[in-house]
Amino acid sequence: MKKLFCAAVALILCFTCMPFSAAAREMPVRAAVLSDLHLVPAELTGQYCKAFLDYYAEDTRQHPQSEALLESALAAVAEHARRDGIRYLFIAGDMSKDGEYRAHEILARRLERFENETGVHVLVINGNHDINNSSASTFEKGFYEKARKTSPEEWLSLYRNLGYDLACSVFTPPEGEKAGMLSYSVRLEGGYRLIAFDAEKYSADSTSDGADEREGYGNISGALMEWILSECAAARAAGEEIIGLTHHNVASHFDIEAPVMPKLILDNWLVQSEMLADAGMHLVFSGHVHQNDIVTAYSDSGEPVTDVSTASLTGFPNSFREVLFDRAGGRLTADIKTLDVDCEQPVVFMGKPYPQPYQYSYSFGQSFGRQGLGVLGASIAGAAVDGFLGAGEGILGLLASAGVEPESLAGDLAVRLGFAGTNPEFAESLVSLIRKTAAEIDKTYLRFPGQLKKIVEDTVIAAARMQVSDIPCVRFLDTLGFGNPGRGGNFEEFGASLVAYMFGGNEDLGGDPFSADCVKRMENGEILGKLIGKIACSVAAQLLEDGFDPGVGKQAFEDLVAFLLGASLGEKSSFAALSDFLWESGAVRQAADCVVLSAMAAAVFKGSGLSGEIGVWLRSLLTDTSPGLCRDSFAFIDCQPVREVPATAENYRIPFRVECGGLPGSLNAMQVTWLTKYSVLAGDIEIIPSGGACFGGSSAAPAGVRVAVQNESTVASFNALEAAGLSFFPYRLPVVRHRADISGLLPGRTYLCRVGDARRGWWSEPFEVRTTLAGFAGIGCRTIAQVRSLYSIFAAMLKIIFEAVARF
Numbered sequence: 156m157k158k159l160f161c162a163a164v165a166l167i168l169c170f171t172c173m174p175f176s177a178a179a180r181e182m183p184v185r186a187a188v189l190s191d192l193h194l195v196p197a198e199l200t201g202q203y204c205k206a207f208l209d210y211y212a213e214d215t216r217q218h219p220q221s222e223a224l225l226e227s228a229l230a231a232v233a234e235h236a237r238r239d240g241i242r243y244l245f246i247a248g249d250m251s252k253d254g255e256y257r258a259h260e261i262l263a264r265r266l267e268r269f270e271n272e273t274g275v276h277v278l279v280i281n282g283n284h285d286i287n288n289s290s291a292s293t294f295e296k297g298f299y300e301k302a303r304k305t306s307p308e309e310w311l312s313l314y315r316n317l318g319y320d321l322a323c324s325v326f327t328p329p330e331g332e333k334a335g336m337l338s339y340s341v342r343l344e345g346g347y348r349l350i351a352f353d354a355e356k357y358s359a360d361s362t363s364d365g366a367d368e369r370e371g372y373g374n375i376s377g378a379l380m381e382w383i384l385s386e387c388a389a390a391r392a393a394g395e396e397i398i399g400l401t402h403h404n405v406a407s408h409f410d411i412e413a414p415v416m417p418k419l420i421l422d423n424w425l426v427q428s429e430m431l432a433d434a435g436m437h438l439v440f441s442g443h444v445h446q447n448d449i450v451t452a453y454s455d456s457g458e459p460v461t462d463v464s465t466a467s468l469t470g471f472p473n474s475f476r477e478v479l480f481d482r483a484g485g486r487l488t489a490d491i492k493t494l495d496v497d498c499e500q501p502v503v504f505m506g507k508p509y510p511q512p513y514q515y516s517y518s519f520g521q522s523f524g525r526q527g528l529g530v531l532g533a534s535i536a537g538a539a540v541d542g543f544l545g546a547g548e549g550i551l552g553l554l555a556s557a558g559v560e561p562e563s564l565a566g567d568l569a570v571r572l573g574f575a576g577t578n579p580e581f582a583e584s585l586v587s588l589i590r591k592t593a594a595e596i597d598k599t600y601l602r603f604p605g606q607l608k609k610i611v612e613d614t615v616i617a618a619a620r621m622q623v624s625d626i627p628c629v630r631f632l633d634t635l636g637f638g639n640p641g642r643g644g645n646f647e648e649f650g651a652s653l654v655a656y657m658f659g660g661n662e663d664l665g666g667d668p669f670s671a672d673c674v675k676r677m678e679n680g681e682i683l684g685k686l687i688g689k690i691a692c693s694v695a696a697q698l699l700e701d702g703f704d705p706g707v708g709k710q711a712f713e714d715l716v717a718f719l720l721g722a723s724l725g726e727k728s729s730f731a732a733l734s735d736f737l738w739e740s741g742a743v744r745q746a747a748d749c750v751v752l753s754a755m756a757a758a759v760f761k762g763s764g765l766s767g768e769i770g771v772w773l774r775s776l777l778t779d780t781s782p783g784l785c786r787d788s789f790a791f792i793d794c795q796p797v798r799e800v801p802a803t804a805e806n807y808r809i810p811f812r813v814e815c816g817g818l819p820g821s822l823n824a825m826q827v828t829w830l831t832k833y834s835v836l837a838g839d840i841e842i843i844p845s846g847g848a849c850f851g852g853s854s855a856a857p858a859g860v861r862v863a864v865q866n867e868s869t870v871a872s873f874n875a876l877e878a879a880g881l882s883f884f885p886y887r888l889p890v891v892r893h894r895a896d897i898s899g900l901l902p903g904r905t906y907l908c909r910v911g912d913a914r915r916g917w918w919s920e921p922f923e924v925r926t927t928l929a930g931f932a933g934i935g936c937r938t939i940a941q942v943r944s945l946y947s948i949f950a951a952m953l954k955i956i957f958e959a960v961a962r963f
Contacts, residue, residue, distance in 0.1 A: 181345065181346045181482055181483075182344070182345040182346075183345060183479055183480060183481040183482075183483075184242055184243070184343060184344050184345035184347060184479075184480050185239060185240055185241045185242060185243075185477065185478065185479050185480075186241060186242065186243040186244065186245055186477070186478050186480065187232045187235070187236075187241050187243070187244045187245070187275075187475060187476065187477050187478075188244075188245045188246075188247065188440050188463070188465050188475060188476040188477070188478060189228060189244065189245070189246045189247070189465065189468055189475045190246065190247040190248065190249070190402075190440075190441075190442030190443075190464075190465040190466070190467065190468065191247075191248070191249040191282065191442045191443065191445055191465075191466070191467035191468060191469065191470070192221065192224075192225055192246070192249065192250050192251075192262070192467075192468050192469065193216055193218060193221055193249055193251065193252045193284065193467065193468075193469045193470075194221045194222065194225060194250060194251050194252065194258050194261075194262050194469075195218045195219070195221050195222070195251075195252045195255075195258065196222055196257070196258055196261045196262070197222055198257065198261065198295065199255060199257060199258060199292075199293045199294060199295060199302070200219065200294050201294040201295055201296065201297045201298075203219060203505060204294055204297045204298075206294055206297060206298045206299060207219070207294040210294070210299060215470060215471075215522040215523065216467065216469045216470040216522070217469050217470065217473075217517075217518065217521060217522075218252055218469060219504065220469065220502060220504045221252070221468075221469045223502050223503055223504045224468050224469055224473060224496055224502055224513075225262075225265070225468065226500070226503075227496050227497045227499070227500045227501065227502045227503075227513075228468055228475050228496050229265075229269050230499050230500040231475070231494065231496070231497075231498050231499040231500065232244055232269075232273075232275065232475070233269070233272065233273045233275070234499045235477065235499075236273050236274070236275045237273075239477075241275055241477065242275065242276065242343075242344060243275065243276050243277075243278060243343065243349075244269075244275050244276070244277045244278070245278050245279075245349070245400050245440055246266075246277065246278070246279045246280070247280060247282070247400060247401065247402055247440055247441055247442035247443075247465060248279075248280050248281050248282025248283070248284075248285065248355075248401070248402030248442055248443070249282030249283065249284045249285060249402065249442060249443070249467075250262055250279065250281070250282065250284075250285055251284060251285055251305075252284065252292075253284055253288045253290040253291045253292060253304075254284055254285050254286060254287070254288030254290070254291050254304050254305045254369070255291040255292070255293065255302045255303065255304070255305070256291070256302070256303040256304060256305045256309065257293070257302065257303065259285070259305050259309075259310065259313050259314075260313055263313045263314050263316075263317060266279070266317055267316055267317065270316075270317075276318075276321065277317045277318065278317065278318035278321070278341060278349060278351060278400065279314050279317045279318050279351075280318075280337065280338075280351040280352070280353060280400050280401060280402060281307075281310060281337050281353055281355055281402065282355065282402040282442065282443065283355050283356075283369055283370075283371050283372075283373070283402060283403070283418075283443070284369070285305065285310065285355075285369075286305060286306065286307050286310060286337075286355060286357040286369055287304060287305075287306060287307070287357040287358070287367050287368050287369050288304050288305070288357075288368075288369045289301075289304060289368060289369075291303065291304040291305075307333055307336050307337055307357065307358070310337060311336075311337065318339065318341060318351060319339055321341045321342075322339040322340060322341055323340055323341060323342050323348075324339065324340045324382075324386055324389075325338070325339045325340075326338035326339065326352075326353075326378075326379060326382045328360075328376075328378055328379070329378050331360070332358070332360040332376075332378070333357075333358035333359075333360060333361075334356070334358050334360050334361035334374075334376045334378075334379065335352065335353050335354070335375070335376055335378065335379035335382075336353065336358075337353035338350075338351060338352040338353045338379060338382065338383075339351055340386045340390075342395065343398075345480065345482070346394060346395050346396060346482060347395055347396050347397075347398055347480060347482075347487075348386070348389075348390040348393075348395040348396070348397050348398070349398045349399075349400055350383060350386050350387070350390075350397060350398070350399050350400070350436065351399075351400040351401070352375065352379060352383055352399065352400070352401050353379075353401075354373040354374060354375050354379070354401050354402065354403050354421060355369065355373060355402060355403075356369065356370040356371070356372050356373070356374055357369040357370070360376075361374060361376065371418045372403075372417065372418050372422060373401075373402065373403030373404075373418075373420065373421045373422065373443075374421060374422040374423070375421060375427050380427065380430065383431070383434070383436075384430065384434050387431075387434035387435045387436055388434070390435070391435050396480070396482050396486075396487040396794075397434075397435050397436045397437065397438075397487075398436075398438050398439075398440070398480070398487075399431065399436045399438065399439035399440065400439070400440050400441075401439060401440075401441055402441060402442055402443050403419065403420060403421050403441060403443050404419055404420045404421070404424070404441050404443060404444060404462055404464060405420070405421055405424060405427065405428045405431060405439050405441065405460065405462050406420075406424065406428045406439075406450050406451075406452040406460055406461075406462040407420060407424065407450065407452070408444060408446075408448045408450045408462065408464060409448075409775055409776055409779070410772070410775035410805060411772050411775060411776075411875060412444075413425075413886065414873065414875035414884055414886040415772075415875045415884045417886060419443055419444050423889070425807070425832065425833070425888065425889065426833060426889060428452055428454075428460050428462075429452075429454040429455065429458075429460075429834070431460055432452070432453065432454040432458040432459060432460035433454050433456060433458050435458075436460060437458065437459050437460055437461065437487055437794035438460075438461050438463070438487060438489055438792065438794055439460060439461070439462050439463065440463050440465065440476075441462055441463070441464050441465075442464060442465050442467070443464070444464050445466055445467040445470050445658060446464060446466050446657055446658045446659070446660060447464065447465060447466045447472065447474060447476075447493055447658075447659065447660035447661075447787050447788055448464045448660050448779070448787050449461060449462070449463050449464070449491070449660075449781075449782055449786060449787050449790055449792070450462050450464075450781045450782070451781055451782045451792070452781075452806075453797060453800050453801060454800075455800060455808070455834050455835070456796075456800075457796045457797045457798060457799075457800050458796050459794055459795070459796065459797070461489075461782065461792050461794065463476070463478075463489075463491060463792075466658060466659075466660075468496060470518070470522060470658075471514055471518040471519045471522045471523070471654075471658055471659075472495075472514040472518070472519075472658055472659045472660075473495065473496040473497075473513055473514045473518050474493050474494060474495055474496060474514070474788075475493070475494055475496060476491055476492065476493050476494070477491075477492050477494060478490065478491050478492075486793070486794055486795055487794040488791065488792060488793050488794065489791070489792040489794075490791050490792075491789065491790045491791070491792065492788070492789050493660070493788040493789060495511070495512045495513065495514060496513060496514075497509070497511050497512060497513045498511075498512075501513070502517075515634050515635060515636075519635045519636075519655070520635075520636065523651060523654055550593035550596055550597055550719050551590065551593045551594075551597075561585075561586045561589040561590055562582075562586055565582040565583075565585040565586045565589070566582050588705060588706065588707070588715070589715070589719070591705070592698075592705060592712075592715060592716065592719060593719055595698055595703050596694060596698070596716070596719070613693075614686070614689045614690045614693055615686070617689065618646055618685070618686050618689055619645065619646050619647035619650070620645050620646070620647060621645055621646050621685060621686075621689070622642070622643045622644070622645050623643075623644065623645060623646050623649055623673055623676060623681075623682050623685070624643050624644045624649075624669055624672045624673055624676065625643045625672075626643060626644060626668050626669040626672050627639060627640045627641070627642060627643060627644055627669060628644030628645075628648035628649070628652065628669045628670075629669070630652060630666065630667040630669065630670065631651070631652065631655050635651070635655055637651045644669045644673070646682070648669075649669070649670065649673040652667065652669070652670045652673075653670070653773065653776065653777065656670070656776070656777055657776055657777075659788075660779075660787030660788045661779070661785045661786075661787045661788055662776065662777050662778055662779035662787070663778070663779070663785050664777055664778060670777060674770060674773050674774050674777060675770075677769060677770040677773055678770030678771070678774070679770075683769070687717055688713075688717050691713050691714075691716040691717035692713050694716050695709070695712050695713040695716045698712075698716075699712070800915075802915070802916075802917045806832070807830075807831060807832035807835075807888070807890070808831065808832060808835055808912075808915075808917050809831075809911065809917055809918070809919060810829040810830065810831055810893070810910050810911050810917075810918075810919040811829070811830055811831075812828075812829060812830045813827070813828075813829040813910060813919050813922065814827070814828050814829070815827040815828075815908075815922070815924060818896065818898075823898060823899060823900045823901065823902060823926060824896070824897060824898040824899075824900065825897050825900065825924060825926075826894065826895065826896050826897070827840065827894075827895045827897065827908065827910060828892065828893065828894050828895075829893050829910050829919065830871060830890045830891065830892055830893070831890065831891050831893065831911075831912070831917075832888075832889070832890060832891070833868060833889035833890060833891060835891060835912055835915075835917065836866060836868075836891055837866075837911070837912040837913065837914060837915075838864040838865070838866045838891075838893035838894075838895065838910070839853070839854035839864075839910065839911055839912060839913040840854060840856070840862055840864065840895045840897075840908060840909070840910045841853065841854060841855050841856075841908065841909050841910075841913070841918075842855070842856040842857060842860060842862070842897070842906050842907070842908050842924075843855075843857070843906065843907050844857060844904065844905075844906060844907075845904075845905035845906060845907050845923065846905075850907075850909065850918075850921070852913060852916070853913050854913050856897070857906075859899045859901075860897060860898070860899040860900060861897070861898045861899045862895055862896070862897050863895070863896045864893065864894070864895045864896075865893070865894045866891055866892070866893050866894075867891065867892045867893075867894075868889070868890075868891050868892075869889075869890060869891075869892055870887050870888065870889050870890070871887065871888055871890045871892065872885060872886075872887050873885070873886055873887070873888060874886075893910065895910065900924075900926050901926065902926050902927060903926060903927065904925070904926050905923060905924070905925045905926075906923070906924045906925075906926075907921050907922070907923060907924075908921065908922055908923075908924055909921045909922070
């Protein structure tokens, strides 16, 4: 009877446990996310000695407050674990300030204590500051000195109870290698698998110089990727949803991240992010960029990967995230919210509690407001001057690289003004003055580079107070404390707005007319033109003070210097200064002539100039539509594949760098070349007679026209910024280079063409191709949008001229 009773109890327990186990396996689960703690424990500060506080006084991160910030964050997570049931705490790297062994030791103990007190499991991964970092330092003796750094083996020992103790798999690199050795995976409650992957470069097999020293870049080695993909496959076979945790971004959070700031994102990110997406890793938590931002990218097959970047705990906006994961409906969703570090407990430093929220009362002002952004801008401008001086070309060299020769420019002006026959000395005098002034600038500043750098830096600091918009800056007046409703906003306020948007997330200028106006004025060259004007005044004054005689009045001379400096940067707006110079010097007496001459002279430049390029950058930084407007701090992410994959030139699926030209030695023939991303292998081209049939959507050409296409996979080099013949920020991208040789075109005809992938419908903008009656293919091609743009520019130019004539 006793045995029968025991068997019955066992059977009841089995039946009751089975549905509970199945339900638990697919239940929602909550986690908190911290990143970039950059901890400096009090022990390493010499009890916050003067040397320590002075050392970090100019830092934009709050290292002195890092321990206090961590305590406030842990208090909030503990309270929310009690109230809302948070089960996990993910930390996405950069645990220490610079990899100090003692900092890691103290932090690991504190996090273990947090686990024991709350029952919350802590899972960590390393960042670029944490391992083999020779910058490790301490102030324990009251002064700066080097400290013991941390090896990857020591990391594993220190953090052995913080994620690694729960691991279902740990990555082991090939023999003799260490890259990625801190990677592991954990089966979480509710049917999820966290894959924490170490993508940092700190070992000889991963760094560019073969040294065991942290490099700052991120990369997934071939062996590590193989392990990640195998873990993803195992998770999917077990019916688990996959979550990634790493330090570097796996997808591009803003247009210029990869080309301009490659240390922020994985090497070869375009390929690796799509591999992760196709493997089922649809959600990754990262840090490193110190800003709250969420971006969703898609593989060619429509699989998403959403990279959730969390801001640094020790820098503005000092926040952390909480996430509710759910897998109802057979797919992963994440309900994400962002909280202030002191949402539950004030930040208390050296016995002083900061008013809440800390990011408003102290952090923003400490990071960006003490000396103002003018000082920061001055250091950036000073670095640009160093680059200019390092080129050693001088003003005339830069003008030549921008396509401007004084002789041709003066000759064209003389013809336009009717001086070619009546005043032949005009062109000669203008050339002489341009060359003499340029030589004097070079002599003064290239010989004494510090002088130019100081002028530029001083001018930038003064320009920070320069009004750049008639619209007041008030968007952040009540929260961050900058702006003034009683006047138009200035340059420094625009910079502060940019910082607030970028680091805080939720970039949307819809409610900020001041910032929107500033971006527009930057794009059209007005703001940079004002800055160049200020520098020109300083340069001209210095030259005149040194005894240089330009032979024209002071105002005319300042205008000429402004033109030379602006033109050297490829600034179309600088030709307004040329127009002013011609007027002030008495070379012309008709205002309409100045307008015509400025427009004509500006036409020698190709591209949008430096300000246009920077304006595009700023717009990309201040407008964020992925995964949607104002969805960087609070967002519901549905990791659902899409049927229609987004295709643009910016994500390299739509052809870019489309160029065409005649084939040497061939009649009625031309060549079209274009680039696409590494995975778009199709090289289709569709050609139709202009004014005839519409495009049909397949690779086709008129009767008698022959097309031969070649496709080559390669790695191409680009420059993120090109202006005035100068190139900056080189980067490389895996692409397919397509080439189409076209023959049999009829002479004297116009054709419409487009290139791309016909099966997927990823076509370029249509462009025109014209052949001459002699039978040679026209070497130029413009897209229809470009042609329309040219017409609109021409119409606007005519309007300006007529208005000027009417005024005078």
